[in-house]
Structure formats: C-alpha cells, structure tokens
Amino acid sequence: VENVRLLDRLSSRKATLGTLYLTATHVIFVENGSETRKETWVLHSQISSIEKQATTATGCPLLIRCKNFQVIQLVIPQERDCHDVYISLIRLTRPVKYEELYCFSFNPKLDKEEREQGWKLVDLNEEYNRMGVPNNYWQTSDVNREYGVCDSYPTEVYVPKSATAHIIVGSSKFRSRRRFPALSYYCKDNNASICRSSQPLSGFSARCLEDEQMLQAIRKANPGSDFVYVVDTRPKLNAMANRAAGKGYENEDNYSNIKFQFIGIENIHVMRNSLQKMLEVCELKSPSMSDFLWGLENSGWLKHIKAIMDAGIFIAKAVAEEGVSVLVHCSDGWDRTAQVCSVASLLLDPYYRTMKGFMVLIEKDWVSFGHKFNHRYGNLDGDPKEISPVIDQFIECVWQLMEQFPCAFEFNERFLIHIQHHIYSCQFGNFLCNSQKERRELKIQERTYSLWAHLWKNRADYLNPLYRPDHSQTQGTLRPQMAPCNFLYKFWSGMYNRFEKGLHPRQSVTDYLMAVKEETQQLEEELEVLRERLANLQKSQLNDNKVKTKQHDRSKQFGLSTSNNSLANTPQEYSNDLKSFPSRSPSQGDEEDSALILTQDNLKSSDPDLSANSDQESGVEDLSCRSPSGGGCLPSEDSGKDSDEAVFLAV
Amino acid sequence: MLRSSQPLTGPNRKRCHEDEILLRTVLDEEERGFIIDTRSAQAAKQARMTGGGTEPKSSYPQWKRLHRPLERGRPLQESFVKLVEACNDTSLNMDRWLSRLESCRWLSHVKAALSTACLAAQCMDREEASVLVHGAEGMDTTLLVTALAQVILDPSCRTLVGFQGLLEREWIEAGHPFHLRCSRSAYSHARLKQEAPLFLLFLDCVWQLSRQFPFSLEFSERLLLTLFDNAYASAYGTFLCNNEKERCLCKVKENTHSLWAWLNQPGERKKYLNPLYSHNTLVIWPSVEPQSIQLWQGLFFRWIRSSQYLDEAWAEIQQLIEGN
Numbered sequence: 002v003e004n005v006r007l008l009d010r011l012s013s014r015k016a017t018l019g020t021l022y023l024t025a026t027h028v029i030f031v032e033n034g035s036e037t038r039k040e041t042w043v044l045h046s047q048i049s050s051i052e053k054q055a056t057t058a059t060g061c062p063l064l065i066r067c068k069n070f071q072v073i074q075l076v077i078p079q080e081r082d083c084h085d086v087y088i089s090l091i092r093l094t095r096p097v098k099y100e101e102l103y104c105f106s107f108n109p110k111l112d113k114e115e116r117e118q119g120w121k122l123v124d125l126n127e128e129y130n131r132m133g134v135p136n137n138y139w140q141t142s143d144v145n146r147e148y149g150v151c152d153s154y155p156t157e158v159y160v161p162k163s164a165t166a167h168i169i170v171g172s173s174k175f176r177s178r179r180r181f182p183a184l185s186y187y188c189k190d191n192n193a194s195i196c197r198s199s200q201p202l203s204g205f206s207a208r209c210l211e212d213e214q215m216l217q218a219i220r221k222a223n224p225g226s227d228f229v230y231v232v233d234t235r236p237k238l239n240a241m242a243n244r245a246a247g248k249g250y251e252n253e254d255n256y257s258n259i260k261f262q263f264i265g266i267e268n269i270h271v272m273r274n275s276l277q278k279m280l281e282v283c284e285l286k287s288p289s290m291s292d293f294l295w296g297l298e299n300s301g302w303l304k305h306i307k308a309i310m311d312a313g314i315f316i317a318k319a320v321a322e323e324g325v326s327v328l329v330h331c332s333d334g335w336d337r338t339a340q341v342c343s344v345a346s347l348l349l350d351p352y353y354r355t356m357k358g359f360m361v362l363i364e365k366d367w368v369s370f371g372h373k374f375n376h377r378y379g380n381l382d383g384d385p386k387e388i389s390p391v392i393d394q395f396i397e398c399v400w401q402l403m404e405q406f407p408c409a410f411e412f413n414e415r416f417l418i419h420i421q422h423h424i425y426s427c428q429f430g431n432f433l434c435n436s437q438k439e440r441r442e443l444k445i446q447e448r449t450y451s452l453w454a455h456l457w458k459n460r461a462d463y464l465n466p467l468y469r470p471d472h473s474q475t476q477g478t479l480r481p482q483m484a485p486c487n488f489l490y491k492f493w494s495g496m497y498n499r500f501e502k503g504l505h506p507r508q509s510v511t512d513y514l515m516a517v518k519e520e521t522q523q524l525e526e527e528l529e530v531l532r533e534r535l536a537n538l539q540k541s542q543l544n545d546n547k548v549k550t551k552q553h554d555r556s557k558q559f560g561l562s563t564s565n566n567s568l569a570n571t572p573q574e575y576s577n578d579l580k581s582f583p584s585r586s587p588s589q590g591d592e593e594d595s596a597l598i599l600t601q602d603n604l605k606s607s608d609p610d611l612s613a614n615s616d617q618e619s620g621v622e623d624l625s626c627r628s629p630s631g632g633g634c635l636p637s638e639d640s641g642k643d644s645d646e647a648v649f650l651a652v
Numbered sequence: 653m654l655r656s657s658q659p660l661t662g663p664n665r666k667r668c669h670e671d672e673i674l675l676r677t678v679l680d681e682e683e684r685g686f687i688i689d690t691r692s693a694q695a696a697k698q699a700r701m702t703g704g705g706t707e708p709k710s711s712y713p714q715w716k717r718l719h720r721p722l723e724r725g726r727p728l729q730e731s732f733v734k735l736v737e738a739c740n741d742t743s744l745n746m747d748r749w750l751s752r753l754e755s756c757r758w759l760s761h762v763k764a765a766l767s768t769a770c771l772a773a774q775c776m777d778r779e780e781a782s783v784l785v786h787g788a789e790g791m792d793t794t795l796l797v798t799a800l801a802q803v804i805l806d807p808s809c810r811t812l813v814g815f816q817g818l819l820e821r822e823w824i825e826a827g828h829p830f831h832l833r834c835s836r837s838a839y840s841h842a843r844l845k846q847e848a849p850l851f852l853l854f855l856d857c858v859w860q861l862s863r864q865f866p867f868s869l870e871f872s873e874r875l876l877l878t879l880f881d882n883a884y885a886s887a888y889g890t891f892l893c894n895n896e897k898e899r900c901l902c903k904v905k906e907n908t909h910s911l912w913a914w915l916n917q918p919g920e921r922k923k924y925l926n927p928l929y930s931h932n933t934l935v936i937w938p939s940v941e942p943q944s945i946q947l948w949q950g951l952f953f954r955w956i957r958s959s960q961y962l963d964e965a966w967a968e969i970q971q972l973i974e975g976n
Contacts, residue, residue, distance in 0.1 A: 283943075290760040293942030298750035307746045407965035467968040474964060482957055488739070488749065489957070494943040504939050506864050510928060513867070514972055521976040 002082045005030065006060070007041065008074040010501055021075065023089055026103045028065070030075070043067060044103055046380070046427040048094040053087045056080050063087060068378065068425035071500045072284065095382035099434070102380060102427040104449040111450070119454030120446045123357075123364045126157070131352070133189035134159055138222040144169050151179040153335065153371030153436045159184035161218035168218065171211025175202050177248055180334045182215050185342045185366060188349065191324040192223045195316060197342050197370065199334035200233070200240070204247040208255055216256050216328065223326045228258040230319050230327040234312055234337040236265035243332065259328075264312040266337045267305060269377075269389035275301045276390045283497050303490045309337070310398050313344025314481060321349055321478045335372050340395045342366050347399065348479045355411040356460055359399075360453045363420070364431075367392060373435040378425050380433055396421050400493055405481055408467045408474040413511050414495055416456070416463035421496065423452050466514035653776060653783045654678065655798045655826070657790030658689075658696075661705025672711055678782050685715045686775045688768065690787035690794060692721035704788060715784065720768040722793040723761050725848050731757045732849045736838040739952045759945055765793075765857050767940045769800035777805060777935055792850045795828050800857050807933050811870045812924060816912050819879070823851065829894035834883040851883050852951075859948050861938055868932040872966075873950050875915075875924040880951065882911055927970045 002021045007030055009015035017039075022029040028048070030041040047067040054062040060076040061083035067073070077083040096102060111119070135141055139159050144166045146156050150173050160169060160183060173181040180199035187194045196219055201212060220229045233240050233250050240250045240263065253261050267275075282288070282296030297303065319325045327345075331337035343353075343366040352358040366372075374380065376387035396417050403410050403417075424432045430449025434440045456463065468475065482489065498504045659671060679685050687707055689696055696706045696719065707715060723731065735756040738744065744752060753759065775783045783801075787793045799822035808814040824830075832846035855876045862869045862876075883891050889908025893899045914920060938944070950959065 288942055290757075290763050290942050290945065291754055294750045294754035294759070298748070298754075301747075303750070304746040406961050408961070408968055466972060467965055469968070472964070472968070474961060486957070488947060488949065488953060490746070491946065492943055498943055504941050504944050506866060508865065508867050510866050510969075513928070514969060517972055517976050521972070524976070 002077055002086060004078050006076040007032075008076060010072060010074065016076070021077070021086065023086065023093065025093075026106065028090070030073075041073070043071070043073065044426050044428065045090075045093045045096075046103060047071070047422075047425055048090065049379075051087060051090050051094070053083065056083075065090070066280075069422045069499065070280070070283070070497050096380070097382060099381065099443055102433070104427050104430045104433065107428050107450065109450060109455070115454075116450055117446075119451040122451065122453045122457060123360050125155075125361070125365055125369060128361050128365060129159060129184075129187075132187045134184065134187050138162055138192060138224075139184060139187060139194075142166065142169060148438045151181065152438050153178060153373075154180060154183065155369040155371075155437045159187075161215075161222035163221055164215055164218040168211045168214045171209060172215040175207075175209035175212040176200070176334075177202060178333050180371075181212075182219060182328055183370075185329075185370075186320075186346045186349065188320050191320075192225055193320040193324045194219070194223060194326045195320060195342055195345055196326065196328045197334055197338050197366075198328060198330045199338075200243060200248045200330055200332050201251055202247055203244070203249040203252065205244055205249075207247075213256050216251075216259060219326055219328060220258055223324070226323070226325045228260055228325065230316075230325055231256070231259045231261045232312070232316060232327055232329045232341070233261070233263050234266045234329065234331045234341050235263070236267065237263045239268065239332075248332070262315070264308070264315060264341075266308045266312060266331075266341070268332075269336060269391065270386065271301075272305060272391065272394065273389045275305055276393070278302075279497065297492060303492070306394060306397055306401060307486075307490055309340050309344060309394055310401065310481070312337075312341040313348060313398070316341060316345035317348035317478060320345070335370065336377075336389070336391045339366050339370060339372050340391065340398070343395055344398050347402070348481075351409075351475050351477065354409055354475065354479075356416065356457075356463060359412060359416075360456070364453075367395075368431065369437055371436040374424070374432040375435045375439075378432070380427055392424060393421060397493055397496070400496070401490055402479065402481065403465075404491060405489060406474050406479055407465075408469070408472045409479060410465055411468045411470075412463045413465045415511070418496060418499065419456065419463070420452070428452075429455065461515070464515060466511060466518050653772065653785065653798055653801060655790060655794050656784065656786045657794075658691075658699060658704045658786055658788050659707050660703055661700055661708065662703045663700050665700075665705075665708065667711055675707075675712055675715060675784070678784075679714050683714065683781065684779075685782040685784065686772075686779075687712075687715050687717040687784045687786070688772055688775075688797065689717060689719050690722045690724075690768065690785070690797060691719065693719045695721065699788060718771070720764070720771060722764055722768060722787070722796065723757075724787070724792045724850060726843075726845070728761065728848045728850065728853070729843070731761060732852065733838045734758075735952065739956060753947065759942075759947065761853060762856050762860060763940050763942065763945050765796055765800065765853055766860060766938055766945070769797050769804060769857070770937065770940065772797055772801040773804045773935065773937075776801075791826070791828055792833075792848065795822050795826050796850055796854050796857075798822055799854060803858060803861060804937070805935055807868075807931060810868055810932075810936075812875070812921065813916070815869075815871055815875075816915070820912075823854075824890065825896060827895040830883060830891045831894045831898075834891070837884050852880055855880055856948050856951070859950070860945055861936060862926070863946065864938045864944060865932070865936045866926075867928050867930045868936050869926055870929045871924050872926045877951060877954070878915075878924070886911065888914065927966070927973045 004018060005021040006016040006018055009017075017032050017034075019030050019032040019034075022031065026045060028043045028045070032039045043065065047069055048065055049068045050066045052064040052066070054064060056062075060078045061080045063075045063077060063083055063086065065073040065075070077086060099105070129135075129141075138161060140162050142158055142160045142164070143156070144150050145154050145158055148154070148156065150170055164172075169181055173179040176182075177199040180197075182196045182198040185195045185197045201209070216229060216231070220226070223229075231251050235243075243249050251259060251261055253259055278300035279297065279302045282293060282300065285292055285296070288296070316327050316329065319327050329338050329341055343362055346362060346366070347353045347359075350358075353362045368374075372392070373387070376383055377389055377391055379388055399410075400414060400417055403414065423429055427433065429452035430440070430445040431452045433445055433449075434443065440446075494504055659668070660666065675685070689706060691699070696704075699705055706717060709717070735753075735758040738749075738752045738756055741752075772783050772785060775781050785794050785797045785801075799818055802809045802818055802822065803815070806814075809818045828851065829846070830851070832844075833848050833850060835844055835847045836842055837849075858869075859873060859876055862873065882888065886892075887909070888911035889899075889904040890911035892904050892908065893902060899905070915924065949957075950962075
C-alpha cells in the first residue's frame with residue numbers, strides 16, 4: 002500500500018511517508034525519500050494487537066502494538082486498503098500451525114553441521130556435571146525417558162539417591178500435571194539443593210506415601226540439615242482455594258521435617274493485567290510526573306517484580322546461609338517456580354551471571370522443565386487467557402540486579418533485551434512449543450536454528466565492560482539489600498520504551514567503555530610485541546658486547562682492532578612478527594579499524610541490527626547504525642550532535 | 653539571556669520609561685524577545701495588588717511573555733521535607749512507595765525546572781531570541797532557570813572550572829540568599845519562613861543532566877554532593893551570607909577560605925572529575941518525560957543504603973579509562 006504515513010510516537014506532527022508491505026513473515030514500511038529509504042521491519046510473531054481507529058480527514062489510522070513494546074502508528078489513506086491490511090494482519094498474526102512461523106523459513110546461510118553445532122552450544126548434561134551431580138546424593142533417573150511419567154518434564158531428571166523409580170512414579174501421581182519434585186540446582190559447597198515441582202493433590206486430607214518419601218529423600222540428600230523448606234510461591238488464599246479443587250499444599254503434620262512457607266506471587270492473570278496497565282501508562286501522551294507515578298503504582302508491576310525477587314532471595318539465603326534444601330512449587334510448577342528458581346540460582350552461582358551460564362540457566366529452568374512458551378507468548382493463535390509476561394518478569398529481575406550490581410554480570414542490558422525480543426520473534430527454534438516432548442516431535446533442532454549460537458557469535462555486542470571474573474562483585478553469592486529497598490526498583494525504560502529514542506541517554510556508556518577496553522587490549526598486545534623485540538635487541542647487543550670484549554682481550558693479546566661488528570647479530574627483520582594490528586572481533590566491521598574508537602563519534606547504536614530486521618531506530622542522526630544486512634558498523638559523521646529535543650513550548 | 657526581578661507595575665499600572673528603554677535596547681529593530689515569568693499568570697496578576705506585576709504588552713511590544721510557574725518558598729521546602737521522610741520510612745512497602753513519592757511532588761518540581769530551563773535555552777538557540785527571566789524577587793527560581801539554561805547551552809559551563817564560575821555568577825554574586833535558604837535542611841522541626849531548597853533543586857537538575865549525558869559534564873556526582881553539603885554547612889566562606897553586600901560587610905574574603913581554592917587543588921580536584929568526560933561543543937537537550945527523570949539516589953539514599961557496588965563500578969570505569 003502506497004502513501005502510508007508512519008507517525009512518530011512522541012510528536013505526532015512528525016510523520017514519514019512511505020510504502021507498506023505485507024509478506025508471509027513480516028510487515029515492512031519503507032520510507033519514500035531518495036537518500037535513506039529507511040526500512041522498518043516487524044515480524045508477525047511480534048505483533049500483539051492491531052487496532053483500527055476512527056477514520057479522520059487525513060486517513061485511516063492503524064495502531065500496531067508489539068510484544069517487544071514497539072508501537073507503530075500508521076495512517077492509510079483509503080479506508081478499504083486499511084481494512085484489507087487489518088484483516089490480513091489479523092490472519093497473519095494468528096498462525097495455526099508451527100510451520101507458518103518464521104523459524105522454519107529463516108535462513109542464515111549456515112550448513113547442516115553449523116546448525117547442529119549451534120544446538121550443541123548449550124549442553125545440560127555438562128551443566129549438571131559442573132554442579133557436581135551425579136554424586137553420592139543425587140543421580141539421574143531415566144524413569145521419564147519416553148515422557149511416560151510426565152510429558153512436560155525433560156527425559157533426563159536428577160533425583161535424590163534414595164528416590165527409587167517406584168517413589169518417583171508414586172509421587173508424580175500425587176502432583177498436579179505429574180510434575181514430581183526434581184533437582185533444579187545443587188550447591189556442592191554444602192549439599193543444599195533447590196528442587197522444583199507442582200502442587201500436591203492433597204485436597205483437604207489426602208496423603209501419598211511415595212510423595213512423602215520423595216521429600217524425605219530430598220532431605221536425606223543433604224546430611225548437613227535436618228529439615229527442608231517447602232516454598233509455595235502462591236498467595237496463601239489462592240493455595241487454600243486450590244484445596245477445594247483437590248489440590249493444595251503440603252501439610253507440615255504429614256511430611257516429616259519440613260518447614261512450610263508461603264511467598265505470595267500473584268498468578269498469570271494478575272501479571273497480564275499488570276503489564277497491560279503499565280503499557281497504558283507508557284502510551285500516555287506527555288504525562289505529568291503525577292500521571293506516570295500513579296499509573297505505574299496502579300499497575301502494580303514493580304511490586305510483582307519485587308515479590309519474585311524476594312522469593313529468590315529467600316531461597317538463596319536458605320541454601321547459601323542456612324545450608325537447607327528447598328522445594329519450590331506454585332500451582333503447575335512452570336511459571337512462578339521457574340522464575341523463582343532461576344533468580345535464586347543466579348544469586349547463588351556466579352556461573353549463571355556469565356553469558357554462557359545465563360543461556361544454560363534459561364535452557365535448564367525454562368526450556369527443559371516445560372515452561373509453556375507457546376501458550377504464554379502466543380507462538381500460535383490460542384487462548385488469550387494463557388498469555389502472560391512470565392519470562393519477561395524474570396528478565397526484568399535480572400536487569401534490576403544488574404543495576405544494583407554493575408560489575409557482577411558478564412553480559413549487558415542489550416543481551417537481555419535481545420533475548421526477550423527473540424522469545425517472541427519465533428525466528429529461532431529455542432522457544433517454540435510447550436515442552437521438550439513437543440519440540441522433539443517437531444524435530445525443531447533439525448529444522449530451525451538456535452538463538453544461543455547467534456548470540457554467541459555476536460557476543461562482543463553483549464559484554465559488560467565492567468565485568469572482571471576476579472572482581473569482588475562477581476564472586477560467590479549476590480546479596481541484594483533486603484530493606485529498605487523499594488526505591489531500588491526502577492522503571493525499565495530501556496525495555497518498555499525501547500523504541501523511543503528520545504527518552505534514553507543518547508550516548509551509550511557501555512559501548513564506549515567496551516571500545517576503550519578493546520583498544521587498551523590491542524595496545525597492550527602491541528606493547529608486548531615491542532617489548533619482546535626490545536628484549537631481543539638487547540640480547541643481541543649483549544652478545545655483541547661479549548664478543549667485542551673477547552675480541553678486545555684477544556686483541557690486547559694480539560693487538561688487533563675489534564671494531565668489526567660483523568660478528569654481532571644484525572637486527573632481524575621483525576616486520577613479519579609485527580603484522581598489521583591484531584584484528585578485531587568478528588562482529589565489528591572494517592570501518593572501525595581505521596579510527597581507534599575513543600570519541601563518541603563512532604559509537605554503535607544501542608540497539609544494533611537484529612538479523613533479518615532492519616535498523617529500527619527512528620530518524621535520530623547521532624547514533625551510528627548497522628546496515629540492514631547485519632554487516633559492519635557505519636560510523637556516522639553526525640554522531641555526537643544533539644538530536645531532536647522534546648518540544649518544550651507547551652501548547 | 654537577562655535576569656531581573658518583577659516590574660513594580662502595581663495596581664495603577666505604573667510605567668517606567670527607563671525600564672522600557674533598557675529592554676528595548678536589548679533587541680534589534682525587528683527582533684522579538686521572550687520574557688519567562690516563573691510565576692503563574694494568576695500569581696503574577698495578583699502581585700500587582702502588592703505593588704508588583706508584569707510587563708504589559710503595550711509598553712514592551714517586542715517582548716512576548718511566557719508563564720512557567722515554578723515552586724519556591726515554603727511549598728518547596730515542604731516537598732523536600734516530605735521526600736526525605738518518605739525515603740527514611742522503612743515501613744513503606746512497594747504498594748505505596750510510588751504514590752508516596754508522587755505526593756512529595758519533588759520530581760514534578762525537577763521536571764518543571766528542567767522544562768523551563770530548556771524553554772529558555774530553546775528560545776535562544778532555536779529561535780535566536782533574547783530571553784528575560786524573572787519571578788518575583790529574582791533571587792530564587794530566576795537563578796534556577798538562568799543557571800540551568802547555561803549548563804544546557806554552554807559547554808564551558810560544563811567544565812569543572814566553568815561550572816564553578818557559573819555558580820559564582822548565577823547563584824552567589826547574583827544574590828541567592830544562601831544564609832536564609834540553606835539554613836536547617838530537612839530534619840529540623842523549625843520550619844523557617846525563608847528556608848527553601850532552590851539550590852538543591854538546581855543540583856538535582858544538573859544530576860539529571862549528568863545521567864542523560866554521561867559524557868558531557870566534566871565533574872562527577874561527588875562534586876554535586878559536596879556543593880549540597882557546603883551550602884548548608886561549610887568550613888569555607890563561599891556560601892556565607894545572602895549577597896555580596898553582606899559578604900563585604902562581614903569581610904568574608906579576609907576572614908575565610910574559599911571553597912573553590914580547596915576544590916581546585918590538584919590532589920582534591922581529581923576526586924571530582926568525571927572519568928567519562930569528553931568535551932561536547934553542542935547543546936545538550938534533556939528529555940523531560942517522567943521516565944527520564946529519576947530520584948537522585950546518591951543524595952536521598954546516601955545514608956540509607958550502601959553505595960559500595962556503584963562506587964566499585966565507578967572505580968572500574970576509572971581504571972578502564974586510565975588504563976587506556
């Protein structure tokens with residue numbers, strides 16, 4: 002459709018004219034205008050809702066809201082065209098089959114082996130070994146090898162040594178969705194562990210011997226403690242209400258040596274509404290400070306984030322400080338349980354704060370343990386009541402921690418934002434379906450590519466320059482301040498206002514420091530080479546002197562002149578050793594070699610190209626941006642200039 | 653950019669020939685100027701009853717008057733006191749923190765101050781027009797606006813030395829009554845009539861700029877905190893008294909040491925430098941959307957939470973840059 006206008010979010014007076022394209026996988030808006038022809042690409046999977054607004058004199062407005070919080074406002078001249086686009090988009094954004102998704106047609110031009118290697122990057126077996134299992138207390142069980150016991154669990158689970166197959170099967174029958182207690186994290190320093198499950202089907206008075214034995218087995222697997230915590234992450238009222246439906250929670254009287262704890266985190270419906278309300282605040286035009294703060298509080302969003310964090314802190318403390326094992330569950334054990342277990346693991350183990358470790362963490366606690374990606378993030382058209390920003394909340398918890406502990410994480414904010422983006426984009430196969438079983442049935446690994454490999458390849462973009470593995474902040478357990486700490490939770494405008502460039506600091510400190518770090522490294526390498534060269538020169542000079550002295554003595558004896566230097570080493574040709582500057586990491590283009598970056602002129606944009614998506618920045622000239630093909634960085638000559646300012650002359 | 657106090661128009665709409673000539677000479681023939689009055693139109697009108705007022709359009713035809721009300725005096729001090737109370741309130745849970753923060757209105761004042769300063773800067777930089785700023789007395793919100801506008805517009809005001817010069821010029825010499833305004837601060841029960849944290853509001857706005865433009869200010873947050881401390885209680889005479897006249901009478905220069913002299917010693921100075929600084933010749937236009945304005949944790953939570961991890965981060969940044 003031609004002559005479509007794309008309105009600027011913040012100042013609706015600014016509109017760009019262009020052409021709108023709909024393809025099988027994307028919505029594309031291409032600006033008219035000879036020079037730039039800037040393109041805005043949006044994957045259908047990213048589209049959360051489409052709103053056709055009332056036709057005005059200027060045309061028919063269409064509002065597209067995305068799951069990565071981009072909001073695109075188009076004005077289509079003809080009402081009929083607008084309607085057609087609307088209907089098409091409705092259909093395109095509600096795929097019925099997995100094969101309709103972009104990951105099945107996405108082609109990054111890698112061969113079969115590279116694709117396979119990409120999937121092997123994260124290996125959970127390696128991870129469990131790294132933790133220290135199997136060992137005297139924990140073993141693998143193959144009881145679920147055909148998904149015969151629990152179809153939302155992985156085939157490989159770790160259970161306490163004393164948990165026989167009989168106990169596991171028995172326990173699974175007493176748990177919602179058969180999600181029996183299994184190992185999430187093992188702390189080898191003190192044998193304490195974090196286990197996860199779903200709620201017991203205890204109703205008001207039902208008991209299950211095997212389930213009770215299962216908990217005992219968990220306790221016995223930690224000889225250093227005589228009880229286990231059972232943490233129910235639901236509000237007490239909800240958990241009690243579940244009893245009427247034949248489910249519920251563990252009765253301390255029935256299970257020997259447990260200490261039961263409720264940590265109230267609200268359910269998926271509350272969270273969905275909370276996000277909705279917060280996004281409404283973000284969409285306010287020129288809100289006052291009052292509107293914003295009230296709106297944010299009303300949404301309850303930060304309160305929920307804090308609740309998840311507090312639960313993670315409780316569990317981390319139990320493990321690290323008390324040396325007590327914890328069993329965590331919610332209702333079905335795939336939402337709040339996943340959030341809380343992964344936050345706790347992150348606090349406990351510095352490995353998960355590295356880039357690789359974080360990918361492993363998500364693979365373990367979210368992907369392998371059957372978090373329902375399809376239902377929660379709408380891969381396919383489904384029940385809107387299943388949609389909820391569960392992993393978004395976890396990712397935000399990580400960001401909040403990064404703000405409190407700037408040196409503790411190997412990765413930066415951009416890493417988190419890109420992961421969130423791709424959970425919804427369906428460009429890679431990692432986050433499809435609802436369980437490992439479904440993914441294997443669909444042969445995801447043979448037909449799609451892994452996000453982890455893609456991120457790993459570009460890892461230079463995702464590094465935190467302040468991270469040092471030997472820094473005090475990166476050692477051991479992270480201990481966020483407990484109270485008072487309300488103020489520590491900030492609104493994440495980098496995520497929820499991601500595409501509103503006018504709101505963010507225009508100069509990325511992260512990128513600048515990374516550039517500084519790299520340059521220093523290269524200079525140090527060059528220094529090393531020069532030092533070696535100097536040492537060699539000095540050595541050869543020494544030999545030369547020795548020879549001279551010998552000769553001199555001889556000459557003293559024989560009276561011969563020793564000014565002949567032909568016996569000294571002539572300086573070697575060192576130019577072969579000192580090649581051109583050590584090449585940069587593969588993710589950066591050649592343009593950056595010429596100007597060793599120290600000025601802000603050559604900063605990368607804070608939102609580099611997501612492959613297959615063109616640069617999504619709105620026309621802010623001061624940020625250098627990547628070309629659509631995902632190639633090198635083009636330093637913009639205009640960078641560093643002041644860009645658009647907000648309109649201060651209030652109407 | 654000019655600053656003054658309000659014209660004494662009074663209820664009888666007095667005129668002053670000299671004042672009109674003065675303002676007329678500032679502008680060229682066809683030029684337009686803006687008057688930014690930091691009182692609401694209502695308040696400015698009411699000021700006439702007590703002898704004050706505004707510049708009537710007919711007498712000052714080339715000047716367009718804009719009203720941007722900024723809080724001052726008692727209500728501003730209350731805002732400050734409430735904020736400090738809220739920050740100290742350990743019983744507050746997340747449910748009500750934001751609304752409590754909002755009810756203090758401090759962040760709204762920051763937003764308003766930044767917006768008005770940006771307006772003044774915009775008039776000068778974009779409209780290329782001269783600007784006259786005044787409120788009632790010309791000693792509080794006026795100085796807030798003119799000083800902030802210069803930080804926004806002028807890169808030399810963003811250097812360590814330039815910023816000190818700005819403070820001397822726009823706050824100290826301009827006659828901000830420090831002795832009256834920065835008297836007891838937020839914990840005192842004595843709610844003095846003349847006390848108001850305009851200077852703190854200015855420092856907060858500068859901090860917001862430093863957050864939005866991390867490379868553009870030569871000085872660090874530490875300087876701002878030090879200035880805040882010294883405005884209220886100081887071993888130096890720089891912030892003493894209420895104006896130059898009083899400082900002369902008290903022989904401040906003869907009897908005390910200058911804060912600037914101490915700060916600028918090579919050993920001290922480096923503590924106040926921003927390791928990320930890179931001279932930026934351009935105007936820095938901040939975003940005044942609510943998401944862009946944050947609570948100045950370094951000041952308001954200074955004694956409540958440890959800054960250890962953030963300090964370590966700055967040390968890392970310092971090391972990275974020095975290592976280079």
